[in-house]
Amino acid sequence: MRDDDNTEEVTLGRIETEVALLMRLGEATRRATGTAEHRVLDRAAYVILRHLDQAGPQNVSALAARLNLDGSTVTRQVSALQRDGLIARTPDPADGRGTVISPTPAGLQRMAAVRAARTRLYGDILAGWTSDDRDTLADMLHRLNEALDARNRRR
Amino acid sequence: MRDDDNTEEVTLGRIETEVALLMRLGEATRRATGTAEHRVLDRAAYVILRHLDQAGPQNVSALAARLNLDGSTVTRQVSALQRDGLIARTPDPADGRGTVISPTPAGLQRMAAVRAARTRLYGDILAGWTSDDRDTLADMLHRLNEALDARNRRR
DNA sequence: TGATTTACCTGTACGATACAGCTATCTGGG
DNA sequence: CCCAGATAGCTGTATCGTACAGGTAAATCA
Numbered sequence: 001m002r003d004d005d006n007t008e009e010v011t012l013g014r015i016e017t018e019v020a021l022l023m024r025l026g027e028a029t030r031r032a033t034g035t036a037e038h039r040v041l042d043r044a045a046y047v048i049l050r051h052l053d054q055a056g057p058q059n060v061s062a063l064a065a066r067l068n069l070d071g072s073t074v075t076r077q078v079s080a081l082q083r084d085g086l087i088a089r090t091p092d093p094a095d096g097r098g099t100v101i102s103p104t105p106a107g108l109q110r111m112a113a114v115r116a117a118r119t120r121l122y123g124d125i126l127a128g129w130t131s132d133d134r135d136t137l138a139d140m141l142h143r144l145n146e147a148l149d150a151r152n153r154r155r
Numbered sequence: 156m157r158d159d160d161n162t163e164e165v166t167l168g169r170i171e172t173e174v175a176l177l178m179r180l181g182e183a184t185r186r187a188t189g190t191a192e193h194r195v196l197d198r199a200a201y202v203i204l205r206h207l208d209q210a211g212p213q214n215v216s217a218l219a220a221r222l223n224l225d226g227s228t229v230t231r232q233v234s235a236l237q238r239d240g241l242i243a244r245t246p247d248p249a250d251g252r253g254t255v256i257s258p259t260p261a262g263l264q265r266m267a268a269v270r271a272a273r274t275r276l277y278g279d280i281l282a283g284w285t286s287d288d289r290d291t292l293a294d295m296l297h298r299l300n301e302a303l304d305a306r307n308r309r310r
Numbered sequence: 311t312g313a314t315t316t317a318c319c320t321g322t323a324c325g326a327t328a329c330a331g332c333t334a335t336c337t338g339g340g
Numbered sequence: 341c342c343c344a345g346a347t348a349g350c351t352g353t354a355t356c357g358t359a360c361a362g363g364t365a366a367a368t369c370a
Contacts, residue, residue: 011290018293027357028223060349073327076350098349122171129302133295135166216316227319251317
């Protein structure tokens with residue numbers, strides 16, 4: 001193995017380690033932070049509302065495909081969200097099999113509150129960082145997600 | 156709100172978004188990739204072995220504290236690992252209540268195999284990236300984890 | 311030495327998820 | 341126009357990771 005290959009290997013190993021650690025810490029942070037105030041919206045519900053807000057009302061299948069989740073999972077999560085009045089189901093006028101999921105005002109408001117709380121949390125966590133570093137972090141995460149997503153869709 | 160505050164806010168929002176997305180994609184990737192070959196070692200087991208390998212044999216409580224997990228969770232995971240012959244429990248000679256957990260050779264080998272597979276996976280995912288970008292990504296993730304960890308411990 | 315703390319385990323519960331199988335609906339080739 | 345297959349969504353069931361509460365045994369401290 002040449003030196004180049006080796007340093008590449010080391011970097012990949014570091015990335016692997018850090019991503020694993022981030023998933024773990026992220027979970028822990030969510031648990032620790034969430035319980036008090038914005039556990040009112042668990043992880044899955046939050047991403048669903050985020051996506052509906054950003055991409056507009058859509059049916060369960062589209063949601064599932066976009067979020068890399070099984071349809072049954074989304075069905076249940078949507079049911080819970082509906083029970084809590086955070087989304088509404090309307091029959092799809094163009095397809096009798098489908099139902100269109102849209103966020104309710106309450107859902108959007110709840111989502112925004114959680115989002116704001118999380119943003120504040122990151123402000124706290126990254127308090128000592130420069131603007132440049134924060135930008136770089138955001139860019140790198142974005143590019144990593146793109147790469148991961150591309151890979152997931154390819155398979 | 157001044158402009159500066161606003162752009163800061165935007166960046167924090169991006170970071171929040173990207174971390175949430177990464178957690179989701181990471182899970183999806185783990186599920187998709189894992190089933191075939193290295194589902195032989197689920198997420199929790201892998202981090203435990205990683206930590207034992209890196210920080211040396213230790214008892215359940217220390218492990219739980221380090222991994223931000225409840226003791227009962229670690230107890231069960233350790234039991235599963237022991238059942239599979241990947242770790243060994245020995246009574247703590249210095250404390251009759253404790254048991255020291257150490258990885259077995261089989262455990263280390265299994266861990267290394269998973270690690271290698273994941274490293275390969277990242278090599279695949281980041282195939283188009285320059286060395287510099289990979290380094291930057293690794294650095295940023297590392298710093299983010301440090302910040303998260305510091306914050307978790309503070310609370 | 312007795313009270314408190316610590317280390318671990320067990321019972322129980324919950325959330326997130328997948329897969330298999332069901333029904334209702336849609337769609338395209340004869 | 342009609343039926344065969346595809347698709348959308350739901351329900352049953354199972355698994356994993358996790359937490360919390362409560363129990364027992366050992367350690368420690370006043």
